[in-house]
Amino acid sequence: MKSLTAIALLTISSLHPPQSQAMTECELLTRVMNNLGAKMSINRYVISSKDDKDLIEQASRDLSEQTKNYRNAKEQYKKANCKSIWDK
Numbered sequence: 001m002k003s004l005t006a007i008a009l010l011t012i013s014s015l016h017p018p019q020s021q022a023m024t025e026c027e028l029l030t031r032v033m034n035n036l037g038a039k040m041s042i043n044r045y046v047i048s049s050k051d052d053k054d055l056i057e058q059a060s061r062d063l064s065e066q067t068k069n070y071r072n073a074k075e076q077y078k079k080a081n082c083k084s085i086w087d088k
Contacts, residue, residue: 026082029073036070 023031043066046059 025080029077032073033070036066040066
């Protein structure tokens with residue numbers, strides 16, 4: 001009887017494997033977009049509030065590159081059919 005119980009438990013556990021800790025493509029793209037969004041926000045703040053022309057120019061260049069990267073990540077996100085609570 002114990003062996004039947006053990007077999008039943010092994011069968012049930014094999015049907016429902018534990019969740020993998022690996023990150024999905026959608027999770028990775030979400031993290032990339034969140035990271036870029038935070039950096040873009042900082043650069044917008046620098047551009048709007050600082051007086052140092054060199055600092056503003058660097059922030060503007062960085063923001064331009066980050067915007068391109070964000071758009072690319074968003075395009076990949078859509079191609080991968082990722083969904084979030086923000087998508088409608």
